[in-house]
Amino acid sequence: MSLAQPTLVHRLLAQSDELTSTPALRWREQSRWREYSWEEYRGHALDFAAGLIGLGLEPGHTVGLLSHNQPRWVLSDMGVLAAGGVSVPAYPNSIPSQVAYLLSHSEARICVAADAEQLRKIQQVWDQLPALQVVVILDDDEHHVDGERVLGFFDVVERGRRSGLAQVEARMEALDPQAMATIVYTSGTTGPPKGAMLSHHNLVFMADAILQVLGVDDTHSSLSFLPLSHVAERLQGEVVAISAGITVNYAEDLTTITRDLGETNPTLLLCVPRLWEKIYATIQSGVADAPPLRKRIFDWAVAAGEARFETENGGGTPNPALLARYAIADRLVFSKLRARLGMTHVEALASGAAPLSKAVGTFFAGLGLRIQEVYGQTECTGVCTANPQGRLKFGTVGPPVPGVEVKIADDGEILVRGPNVFLGYFKQPEATAETVVDGWLLTGDIGEFDDEGYLRITDRKKDIIVTAGGKNVAPQNIENLLKPQRGVSQVVVVGDKRKFLSALITLDLEEMAALLDQDLPDMAAAVDHKGVRLVLQDYVEHVNSELASYETIKKFTVLPKDFTVEDDELTPTLKVKRRIIQRKYEATIDAFYAEKFA
DSSP: OTTTSSHHHHHHHHHHHTTTTEEEEEEEEEOOOOEEEEEHHHHHHHHHHHHHHHHOOHHHHEEEEOOSOOOHHHHHHHHHHHHHHHEEEEETTHHHHHHHHHHHTTTOSEEEESSSHHHHHHHEEEETTTTOOOOEEEESTTOOOOHHHHHHHHHHHHHHHHHHSHHHHHHHHHHHSSEEEEEEEEOOOOOOOOEEEEEEHHHHHHHHHHHHHHOOOOEEEEEOOOOSSSSHIIIIIIIIIITTTTTTOSSSSSGGGGHHHHHHOEEEEEEOOOHHHHHHHHHHHHHTTTTTHHHHHHHHHHHHHHHHHHHHHHTTOHHHHHHHHHHHHIIIIHHHHHHHTTTTSSSSEEEEESSOOOOHHHHHHHHTTEEEEEEEOOTTOSEEEEEOOTTTTTTSOHHHHOOEEEOOTTTTTEEESSSSSSOHHHHHEEHHHHHTTTTTEEEEEEEEOTTTTTTEEEGGGGGGOOOOOOOOOOOOHHHHHHHTSTEEEEEEEEOOOSSSSEEEEEHHHHHHHHHHTTTOOSSHHHHHHHHHHHHHHHHHHHHHHTTTTTGEEEEEEEEEEEEOTTTBBTTTTBBOOOOHHHHTTTTHHHHSSSOOOO
């Protein structure tokens, strides 16, 4: 298919003409995989668009989306866009007050909700939403539908089918590529979310740039499990998928990912670093507990895999001896690991939303799973740089993607310019003016280019720690050295305006207990456990040996619980909300710098 189509809607029409009965969307139901073809994708989306028009949706009106990942999420979204509307996705784990904020701020007239649970959230706050007229439920169980204010998805589709597509076709014909297509509210690590307005052109430009980097087409498939309400999964599971004709499989839930990977055998996969780190820790834990001979074989295999990767990644050709070693390593170890992970057919792997540790990236590359780390944010439609497949540099996020300019300001801030830069923040012109200056997006991140033009992120501009001695320290660099260690879950380094750095550490309790071969029934038991303290002290001393003296961690403590999204300590993509954590544990941090701290 030609990528000249001006909007995602037009690309869906073209794909349905070309791919017709080929599977487009697949989901697991009652222990079997069901599917919508590209023709069905188009048909349901356009009929839903006609139904929305019948409900009074006018061009530019906003429609909320409150659902977990499923085919009807994207059917609804494409219906909204085809009708000339603007979609406003919300995270499915949002609490009622958060739902109220997004629907109220965006002035949504209609909201699409997954099921009765999501409907209840809306009903709790509906009296705060004067613009909201109708909720459409995606769930087939429609006993909660009243036919007036609450409608079923296929009821709206059937209404649209009866009314015909003449109005939809007129709306699609009138779509302006530069007009707003969606408002994506940034989860943010501080303050209330801001609504980033993305245009139709933002979306299709980004799809084309990503396709040049990933090299995927309509022979590929993916597994969707990160929230579609986040711009990264939206790109993979909808925007890029439609543009390339990729079949999207939907994981049943986060606990079934490995099973679903094994059953669908996707060739494209997007993950966040925290999940790669957890997989890495699980593998390392299994190896640590293995018999000595098996452990030696594993270490030998990993060395062979990493040697082959480093040679090929540097542009060289492995010698016959190394290739023979790798073939044995692959047969004995790697092929079995990939099968256990459900990644036997993967050709393109991407990681974003937070830094990926070099040790973790190199390990997976040795296994034959080469992860392309990308960088971006909602305001630049998700991506502005990416590691190319043939030349990965872990610890960097690669060079700019085609058509995008990236430069470093005098103070080290990363600036981005190109057709991927957003339209601005909805109803917040002052915030927009502070974020986009002379066409350049001020990302708020600090970084530098290496001599090959690969970007390295060093920290958030506002997260830089300035010690009492005047030294600037990027805490993420230090945290990323500690987080991959066995038994460690999260790390937050503190010390702004203090004499030295300290760390708040949370545990992977199960892994720490296995490492110590001792029972740790709960986090409270681990906080003052001598063995835990000795393990962490060893980790800290090892990391300190790789750092400048002013970057070293002098004191640390184990927190009594891990950080969670539900407690507002992590964003939905598992990034630490640093300021919230520092405020929550202010007394603990102050104790680091009291003379009595031991």
